Amino acid sequence: MELLSLKIWELKELYEKKEVKPSEVISLLIEEIYRKDKEIHSYLYVNEKAIDDAKKVDEKIAKGEKLKQLEGIPISIKDNICTKDIPTTCASKILQNFIPPYDATVIERLKEEGAIIIGKTNMDEFAFGSSTENSAFGPTKNPFDYSRVPGGSSGGSSAAVGANLCFASLGSDTGGSIRQPSAFCGVVGTKPTYGRVSRYGLVAFASSLDQIGPITKDVRDNAILLKIISGKDKMDSTSVDIEVPDYSKFLEGEVKNMKIGIPKEYFVEGIEKEIKEKVFEILKILENSGAKIEEISLPHTSYGIATYYIIATAEASSNLARFDGVKYGYRSKNYKNLMEMYMKTRGEGFGEEVKRRIILGTYVLSSGYYEAYYLKAQKVRTLIKKDFQEAFKKVDVIITPTTPELPFKIGEKKDDPLKMYLSDIFTVNINLSGLPGINLPVGFSSFNLPIGVQIISPYFKEEIIIKVASFIENELKRRKKYE
Numbered sequence: 001m002e003l004l005s006l007k008i009w010e011l012k013e014l015y016e017k018k019e020v021k022p023s024e025v026i027s028l029l030i031e032e033i034y035r036k037d038k039e040i041h042s043y044l045y046v047n048e049k050a051i052d053d054a055k056k057v058d059e060k061i062a063k064g065e066k067l068k069q070l071e072g073i074p075i076s077i078k079d080n081i082c083t084k085d086i087p088t089t090c091a092s093k094i095l096q097n098f099i100p101p102y103d104a105t106v107i108e109r110l111k112e113e114g115a116i117i118i119g120k121t122n123m124d125e126f127a128f129g130s131s132t133e134n135s136a137f138g139p140t141k142n143p144f145d146y147s148r149v150p151g152g153s154s155g156g157s158s159a160a161v162g163a164n165l166c167f168a169s170l171g172s173d174t175g176g177s178i179r180q181p182s183a184f185c186g187v188v189g190t191k192p193t194y195g196r197v198s199r200y201g202l203v204a205f206a207s208s209l210d211q212i213g214p215i216t217k218d219v220r221d222n223a224i225l226l227k228i229i230s231g232k233d234k235m236d237s238t239s240v241d242i243e244v245p246d247y248s249k250f251l252e253g254e255v256k257n258m259k260i261g262i263p264k265e266y267f268v269e270g271i272e273k274e275i276k277e278k279v280f281e282i283l284k285i286l287e288n289s290g291a292k293i294e295e296i297s298l299p300h301t302s303y304g305i306a307t308y309y310i311i312a313t314a315e316a317s318s319n320l321a322r323f324d325g326v327k328y329g330y331r332s333k334n335y336k337n338l339m340e341m342y343m344k345t346r347g348e349g350f351g352e353e354v355k356r357r358i359i360l361g362t363y364v365l366s367s368g369y370y371e372a373y374y375l376k377a378q379k380v381r382t383l384i385k386k387d388f389q390e391a392f393k394k395v396d397v398i399i400t401p402t403t404p405e406l407p408f409k410i411g412e413k414k415d416d417p418l419k420m421y422l423s424d425i426f427t428v429n430i431n432l433s434g435l436p437g438i439n440l441p442v443g444f445s446s447f448n449l450p451i452g453v454q455i456i457s458p459y460f461k462e463e464i465i466i467k468v469a470s471f472i473e474n475e476l477k478r479r480k481k482y483e
Contacts, residue, residue, distance in 0.1 A: 004032060004164040008073050008221040013166060021416045022054040022061070022072030022116070025350040027117060029074055041140050043148075044079050044161040045087050046119040053116045057102060069224060071114030076166040078157045078218050079120040080127055081212065082201040083107055088119065091135035092125045092172030094323050094330045094349030104211050106170060106200020108133075113228050114150055118166055120304050121156030123349045126320065127177055128336045130423035131198055134353045140364065141410065143185060144449055148407040151181030151423075157215050158185035162450075168225055169215045174205045175308050176402075176427025177426055178213045181188045183402035186441040188469070191427075193460045194434035195240035198233035207238075209308075209431045219440070219470040223247035226462060244461050245456045253467035256290030260468075261395035265301035266426055271404045274445045279358035279401050279453050282442055284474050286399075296396055298387040301429060303380050305421060308428040310364050312376035317361030323349065332395050356417065385433040392458045396466055400426055402439045402452040436462045440469045442476065 003025060006014070014020045036042050051069030057072035069255065077083055080090045084107075089095045103111070110117075132140040140155045143163035152160040154171030158178075161169050162185035171178040182189025190213045197212050204210060205398025214225035218454060228250065229344040232241040267276060272386040284304040287293050325331035332344035350358070362375040391398060404425055415418040430437045436459070439452040453472075457464040457474035 002164075002283060005031060006167070007217050008070070008167050008224060011073060011208060012067065022057040023051060024319060025072070026050050026054040026074055026118070026476065027115065029166070030217055033119070036163060037165060039141065039146060040143055040159055040163055040165070042087060042121055042140055042156045042163065042165055043076070043119045044091065044122050044137055044156070047086055049072060049115055050116045050118050052224045057114065066113045068474065069228065070110060073115055073167055075115045075120035075125065076119050076121050076157060076160050076169040077107065077117055078154050078169065079123055080172055081106065081205040082203070083117060083120065087120060088203070088334060089120075090126045091123045091137055091379075092354070093136045094345070096136070096330060098329050100201075102201065105198035105233045107201065109229050118266070121160050121169060122152075123156050124153035125354050126203070126316070127172055128316070128353045128357050129151040130176070130420055131408075131413065132181070133410065134220065134351055136351055141406050147182065147409055147451060148449070149410055149427035151407065153177040154189070155181045155214065158182050158187055158189065161185065161187045161217060163216050168217070168221055170212055170229070171215050172202055172205075173211050173213055173431065174209045175312060178215060179402050179427050179437055179452070179454060180239055180424060182215055182439040183441070184407040184450060186444075187215055187217060187439060188219055188438065190222055190226055190438045190462070190465070191430065191436060192226065192230065192462055193280040193436045195238055196230050196368030196436070196460060196462065198236040198239045200235035201235055204319040206312040207319065208315060209312060211431075215341060216443050219466060219473050220248065220251055223251060226466075230411075240460070242460055245316035247466045249462055250467040251470040253471065254290070255468060255471050258291045258468070259395040260286055260291050260293050261296040261398040262293060262393070262456060263296050263298045263301065263398060263400060265298050267399040271401060272406055275401050275404070275406070275451055278443055278451045279399070282453055282472055283399065283417070288474070289471070296391045296395060296398070298391060298429070300380065300383045300387050304384060304429040304432060305425055307377045307380045307384065308432055309360070309421060309422070311371050311381065311432070313357045313361035314365050314374050316471070317358045317365065320354070320358055325349070326477055353417070373410050381432045384429050387404065388433045388435060388456075396457070397464055398456040399454070400454045402426060402454040406445050406447070406449045406451070430456055435459060436465060438465045438469050440472060442472065
């Protein structure tokens, strides 16, 4: 048995049977991170104090005390989620020495269930990117092919889970940043409904789009983590006070008579053949199991990328104004006055992609262009949202490819921002609409690169995507067993 390849629920069973100690698991994991992550670079910080936390759980197990859901489970955290006494850098030089004095709400909730924070994962600087090449501390590599990207911006989290360098991770998703890297790294990643999970303690990129979500090895683990981190938070006025279901209860559901929508706009020219074939293979499994497949239309899909990059950059330029070298973070050493200190600090502290997006965002919010760009984008956003609302009157879930392409080579799109932005073409509209979506790994290409499908449900109906994803996952396991 390969201990580090186990799921959360499997590891917990071993703890309860006293077959392995949490301190042994943490020690083995840290050793593996130092050995394997030299090449992958999924971590920016490894928390060696985790061993001390694990020893406390050893004592509980020895006394026969009941364990909490995540007691002794090592979980990594994307480096834009605040962790008390552990660095949170957003993979940026401007925050390279910042240590938060508090935990994000999601971290508090993990710790309440006994989770052990094993470290902080690499990402695109301030979550600006689709490949984790924009990190100020160097790119992360895809665990299936070191010459390729892991996706982004949660590439470090997805790569760490895919490489068995943690048992689960938390990422953030502004335009696909959980689902796209999860597809590239062959793991399960959920972007919850906007407002389902508190954003308090998440360093803001675009406040109306950002959501924290779980990245795991299977759907069961995803259901466990999603339940724990969800719910109303008094520290976040955008979090919604709606009952959170026990998602684990939906893992064994059937799909008979479910209506599944296939948007024709998501199967356009340019999508890689093997991805398209795999999606239709999954649809066939669902149809043979009694689901009803129906073609639908989301007519404003093609406007998604332009709309997203206007709104996201506008909000980013506003949110990143706080990083000025005054209160915390990096400050330039050579300046003559306050204005020069601001300019040099931001010029030296921010990377190229961050500067690009601040400039774009400031431009679309400027006098004379606000109505032409930002206001118009908000109107188109409403149309995109209405497309989904109309579609969900006819179907229960929507299934699409998660990405139009397989993981691309490191450096392949680095000098072509527009080409890079198109990597999120199938994911951004879900953020613009505030809907929940999940990436489910469904197999591999002929080059042994992971392929994922995206499952989307109506607002606050995450249990439906958990149910459908779990059904597909179980069917694929069953088929593999009899091959």
